[in-house]
Amino acid sequence: MRSLLRLWPYVRPVRTRLFTAAFVAVVASCVGLVIPLVLKWLVDGPVAERDPAGVWLGALYLLLLGLAEALLFGLRRWLVARPLAGVEAGMRADLYRHLQRLPVAFHDRWASGQLLSRGTGDLMLLRMFLAFPLTFLLVNGVTILVGVIIMLIQDWTLGLVILGPAVPVLVVCVVFEKRYALAARRAQDQVGDLTTVVEESVLGIRIVKGFGRHRSQARAFRELTRTLRGTELYKARLLATIWAAMMALPEVAIGAALVLGAVRVADGDLSAGTLVAFLSTALALRWPVDSIGFLLALSQEAATATERYFEVMDAEPESSGTTEPAGGGSDGDRDGDRGLRFHGVTFRYPDAPPGSPPVLDRVDLHVRPGESMALVGATGSGKTTLTALVPRLYEVTAGRITLDGADIRAMSREELRTRVAVAFEEPTLFSATVGENVRMGADGDAAPAEVERALAVAQADFVHALPQGVDTQVGEQGLSLSGGQRQRLALARAVVGRPDFLVLDDPLSALDVHTEAAVEAALRRVLADTTALIVAHRPSTVLLADRVALLSGGRITAVGTHHELLRSHAEYAHLMSGEEEDGR
Structure with a gap:
């Protein structure tokens, strides 16, 4: 009761x-x-x-x-x-x-x-x-x-x-x-476990078929159904x-x-x-x-x-408004605080074992207004986690992040996510039209001309060859498109709203050399008016940025231009020269 x-x-x-x-x-x-x-x-x-x-x-x-x-x-x-x-x-x-x-x-x-x-x-x-x-x-x-x-x-x-x-x-x-x-x-x-298996098998059908794992998946499914059958029979008894x-x-x-x-x-x-x-x-x-x-x-x-x-x-939702920043607010009038800045940021995942080291440890980084900063580091160094903190997908454990001197925790999430646009390495598209997927980056109200501009920046002209152009349904997860096409649409979604700050997590990883060069040329024009933090693995992507920050062991260990770090920092040179083995 x-x-x-x-x-x-x-x-x-x-x-x-x-x-x-x-x-x-x-x-x-x-x-x-x-x-x-x-x-x-x-x-x-x-x-x-x-x-x-x-x-x-x-x-x-x-x-x-x-x-x-x-x-x-x-x-x-x-x-x-x-x-x-x-x-x-x-x-x-x-x-x-x-x-x-x-x-x-x-x-x-x-x-x-x-x-x-x-x-x-x-x-x-x-x-x-x-x-x-x-x-x-x-x-x-x-x-x-x-x-x-x-x-x-x-x-x-x-x-x-x-x-x-x-x-x-x-x-x-x-x-x-x-x-x-x-x-x-x-x-x-x-029943929930069984639903998960069915959903994963449907979404991952290319992997299941590609590796010939349909029998093992069927065995796993039968085992779960057998367990559920036993429980239902017990209920019947x-x-x-x-x-x-x-x-x-x-x-x-x-x-x-x-x-x-x-x-x-x-x-x-x-x-x-x-x-x-x-x-x-x-x-x-x-x-x-x-x-x-x-x-x-x-x-x-x-x-x-x-x-x-x-x-x-009963799970606690994100607060829709602002939270009181630790240590109070910050003075947004100082020029040195303008742009995107990390002040002693430490982060540990909420479900991390007690006593485990933080993923990020006292990170200090300043991306100046209008500057593009490439973020480089080995696999597992915390690059993606750092970028997820900017739109407050996760909350910092300690320290603070400011945009033009204002602590992001003092902003409502709606305001923050209007000013900051993101594009992830694994692009997610929805069962909607191309235009609707792109407009998600601008609260869904971008004019057709803005959508076309964003598609041009992302070199996504392929959409005009689709059966209904920008009104073509892309299907669940966008799996009817190639990985590079999905990534370009995700990039278009990030730039369509002309955000003040861009956070891009290796946005060109699935592109071929020629398409990447075309996207980079168009993206440079966008980055000229935007403060951007770009996770990069390849030198070609790094060269989009004005400066580079090296993340190692959860901390920023070096900041400089690409050529400066190549000459002065062995770990950075090693990452850039061995990207296929070590950079991913």
Whole structure:
């Protein structure tokens, strides 16, 4: 109940219709309990008195009660369908919006399949729970209570016989709930793992086929499905056990009541109509009692789905506004602080083992206004991490980063990411048109002329040869394009908004020599008016920059021009001469 009560904020806007639907369902169930009373009147009256007109009247009453019960249950379904679809849609939208605000460190830890299963299967379970088990746990509870009262009023001796299995049933429910809770959570987590494997296999189909790994992938998939199958079968065994108990114990009680009632009718202590009404009421309670196990199972699955949903929703998002910089703000009026500057920046990943050395250790670096700075270092030296700190994909552990003298933590993320554009070595494109992918770099409102300018800078003229030009859908992850084409579109996306600061993570690594030379020529014109930090591995990319910074062991060990560092720094010379072996 603690888990399920967290759904109340989503249910509250539609509570009137849900409460009305529950009330209608209770009335429908109570109408069903009137039928045994009509049967009692029919047996003891018109049937005993051989009155055909009374029998037909009784039949009419039964028909009208049956129709009323059916219409009321239909009305309940109509009342809940639309609002609960809205609740599911609202929860899914909130989850998606929250995922966009969660820090990159969260997404580094979570498998995409686990998030996907929470946004699809778990929310479907919650909608089903709100539509059916939630209502019918209440309805069946009221029905059982009213039915028991009716039976006790008719004959308290037979009523006590019927109530005999109540305690064993409660014990079975308590034991079942504890075991089923664990099994339901385990199954839902395994569905998330399975979804991850499917997603990775689809996105990585070129690798799977290219290396002939389809059999090993199939074996891994079969192993996960076998594990999930075992969990589902365990759940089925638990459910079968409780169903058997919930059906057998009431059956025994009804049988005992039938024998005792028949003896009393024979002795003249009980009317036949009363026995018929009593047994009809007991049989009418069969479904409410039998369904308890099923409803408990659905409710438990809904509770675990709610826990899984709020595990994500409870994760702390990035603050949408500013944060107080450590040590206070900085004076933005000093010329020496203009441009992009790292002041003693230290960074350690949030999930790094305690005591492990930081990825970046007291980095000091100044990229002057309008200057292009190339960042060079061996694999694992922290280049990509350093560039990710500028748009605040990660927060610095210590120190600060300033743009034109202003601490980036004193800016809202929206403002910061308007001033800073990024292009990563592994370009990510979306299932949208070429133009829409490029416009993402300018809040989606770049004019066609700006898009064309950005495509020209990135030497992405190939888009005009596509079937619909810039309106061509590039497909999921842009896999219909070559690596170089995707990289050029990512570069166009970075420059389309004419940002004040550019952060480029080896943006030309997938280009051939001739295309790279053309892109560099166009990019030089853009860099002339922009402050840029460029991760570089090749001398041709380094030559785009005014100066070069060497990152080694998490620290900046040298800064100078390309030719100065070639002459004076052995590690830099080694990186530039052995780029294929050591630079990547």
